[in-house]
Amino acid sequence: MQQVVCKLTELQPGELKEIQFGRISLVIGRTGAGELFAFSNRCIHQGAPLSKGKLCGTSAPTDLPGQYSYVKEGEVLRCPWHGREFDVTAGGQMMSDPRRALGRFQIFVAGEDVVVSTLNKPEKGEVADEQK
Amino acid sequence: MEVKQGQITDGLLETGIIDTDIHERVLYPDLVPYLDNPWRRYITDCGWIQEKHLPYTQPTVAGLNRADAALPDGRPAGSDLAFLRSQLLDELNIRYGILTGALDPSPSSMNGWHEMATALASAYNDYQIEHWLEKDSRLYGSVHIAAQDPLAAAREIDRVGPHPKMVQVLLPIDNIVWGDPYYHPIFAAAERNNLVIAMHHNEPAVYFGRFPRYFIEWHTLISTAHMMQVTSFVFNGVFEKFPNLKLLMIEAGFTYVPHLMRKMDQQYRDLRHEVPWIKRLPSEIVREHIRFTTQPMEEFSKAEFEQWLDLLGSEEMVCFSSDYPHWDFDHPVGGFPNMRDSLRQKIFHDNALALYPKLPQDQGRCPRCSRSFASSPNCNQES
Numbered sequence: 001m002q003q004v005v006c007k008l009t010e011l012q013p014g015e016l017k018e019i020q021f022g023r024i025s026l027v028i029g030r031t032g033a034g035e036l037f038a039f040s041n042r043c044i045h046q047g048a049p050l051s052k053g054k055l056c057g058t059s060a061p062t063d064l065p066g067q068y069s070y071v072k073e074g075e076v077l078r079c080p081w082h083g084r085e086f087d088v089t090a091g092g093q094m095m096s097d098p099r100r101a102l103g104r105f106q107i108f109v110a111g112e113d114v115v116v117s118t119l120n121k122p123e124k125g126e127v128a129d130e131q132k
Numbered sequence: 133m134e135v136k137q138g139q140i141t142d143g144l145l146e147t148g149i150i151d152t153d154i155h156e157r158v159l160y161p162d163l164v165p166y167l168d169n170p171w172r173r174y175i176t177d178c179g180w181i182q183e184k185h186l187p188y189t190q191p192t193v194a195g196l197n198r199a200d201a202a203l204p205d206g207r208p209a210g211s212d213l214a215f216l217r218s219q220l221l222d223e224l225n226i227r228y229g230i231l232t233g234a235l236d237p238s239p240s241s242m243n244g245w246h247e248m249a250t251a252l253a254s255a256y257n258d259y260q261i262e263h264w265l266e267k268d269s270r271l272y273g274s275v276h277i278a279a280q281d282p283l284a285a286a287r288e289i290d291r292v293g294p295h296p297k298m299v300q301v302l303l304p305i306d307n308i309v310w311g312d313p314y315y316h317p318i319f320a321a322a323e324r325n326n327l328v329i330a331m332h333h334n335e336p337a338v339y340f341g342r343f344p345r346y347f348i349e350w351h352t353l354i355s356t357a358h359m360m361q362v363t364s365f366v367f368n369g370v371f372e373k374f375p376n377l378k379l380l381m382i383e384a385g386f387t388y389v390p391h392l393m394r395k396m397d398q399q400y401r402d403l404r405h406e407v408p409w410i411k412r413l414p415s416e417i418v419r420e421h422i423r424f425t426t427q428p429m430e431e432f433s434k435a436e437f438e439q440w441l442d443l444l445g446s447e448e449m450v451c452f453s454s455d456y457p458h459w460d461f462d463h464p465v466g467g468f469p470n471m472r473d474s475l476r477q478k479i480f481h482d483n484a485l486a487l488y489p490k491l492p493q494d495q496g497r498c499p500r501c502s503r504s505f506a507s508s509p510n511c512n513q514e515s
Contacts, residue, residue, distance in 0.1 A: 045431075045466070046462065046463045046466035046467045047463055047465070047466035048198075048200070048463075048466075049200060052199050052200035053193055053199060054193045054199070078192075078193050079193070080193050080194070080198055080199030080200050081198050081199075081200075081459060081460075081461055082192070082459065082460060083191065083192040083193060083459065
């Protein structure tokens with residue numbers, strides 16, 4: 001399945017957008033540097049709509065307690081409910097547990113259009129209730 | 133029934149869900165019409181607002197609240213009934229929702245000026261009844277009091293407690309442990325008005341009367357503040373003195389409870405003589421008199437969840453709560469493991485129904501035709 005979801009001009013760097021891809025709600029966006037990403041719009045924790053979250057940065061891991069270094073501005077998708085962080089430049093990995101990731105879709109530019117596709121099988125993120 | 137994350141809640145329970153922790157948000161200007169002078173003038177002229185204590189923000193997308201619960205016009209989450217109906221009551225098939233306020237203002241948390249606290253509690257109650265409880269049949273309320281003055285608090289309970297939609301008296305958890313006999317007039321008033329006592333933390337100083345360095349520490353340790361209150365109620369003999377009283381502990385989850393019950397039992401076996409008014413194991417008192425809300429849920433597998441209930445020794449002690457619209461909201465499907473139908477029915481509905489005697493005790497069935505409200509929409513006009 002492949003679908004034009006918007007014009008590239010309608011999705012500026014740093015923006016998030018909710019789109020309907022067939023019957024699935026997706027969150028698409030562009031990092032601060034302009035890189036496109038597309039994920040399932042459901043947080044793998046409790047199902048919150050990620051498009052209502054925030055594309056932001058985060059504090060870099062450090063070996064020094066008390067040291068803060070704000071990094072990855074525009075590359076971290078923060079859930080609107082519990083605040084979990086997902087690295088959109090690393091396949092939607094959950095930053096507190098990289099073994100878990102958002103459901104991921106292909107996204108690319110064709111001419112002026114932004115296209116989402118499952119032509120290559122989407123990488124399915126771990127779902128929170130797999131072990132339930 | 134297998135219920136997966138993402139499934140809508142319509143089919144979750146035929147009875148619908150009882151949510152024991154919904155934070156309606158009142159703004160100070162909302163209370164002004166319900167205050168007499170001089171209290172009104174201290175707000176309108178002097179700009180008084182209640183002091184808060186936490187040194188941190190709630191480090192989430194939108195602070196205290198879910199980012200998607202803010203109103204489109206910019207008003208705070210939880211301040212509009214129509215929006216709350218749509219996003220919570222209708223969407224999640226909530227049959228009854230218990231309002232617990234925003235804890236700001238929280239009259240019982242004021243460190244002084246108890247006369248203002250008493251006036252504020254009365255105003256809050258009148259506002260809550262008019263703007264929330266009498267506007268939606270699904271919503272039930274909490275009596276707010278200024279518990280620092282127990283006799284004035286008891287008078288307020290007697291004033292608004294008989295309202296048919298008031299189901300509990302709310303006490304904050306901050307820097308007072310409420311089991312002390314000084315506060316027992318409050319429990320006498322609750323008992324004679326058929327009301328539950330409910331406790332919800334506000335901003336307790338959980339580090340030896342102070343605050344830990346980081347919010348993540350404070351939020352992790354909230355259950356310790358709840359443990360103090362449960363211990364205080366049990367060993368001060370509140371339930372021996374008021375045998376019909378029930379207590380609901382809101383928003384510390386339930387996983388701390390097996391440890392606390394076992395610890396109190398062990399202490400009782402050794403030290404009973406210090407509290408001779410306690411005549412049975414503390415765990416028996418807790419199982420009979422105290423209920424605990426689910427939120428904030430840790431992540432459980434189905435097996436882990438069942439193990440924890442085994443440790444409680446009861447499936448009747450835990451009641452679903454969402455904490456809407458706060459950031460650590462729990463979704464009734466996404467936040468829970470799959471579970472047996474009978475257990476789901478208890479946690480999401482029956483346990484809370486049994487706790488609150490003032491809720492309609494009809495098991496979700498129309499008293500006229502005996503059909504479930506869910507399967508018979510024409511009967512879905514309760515109260």
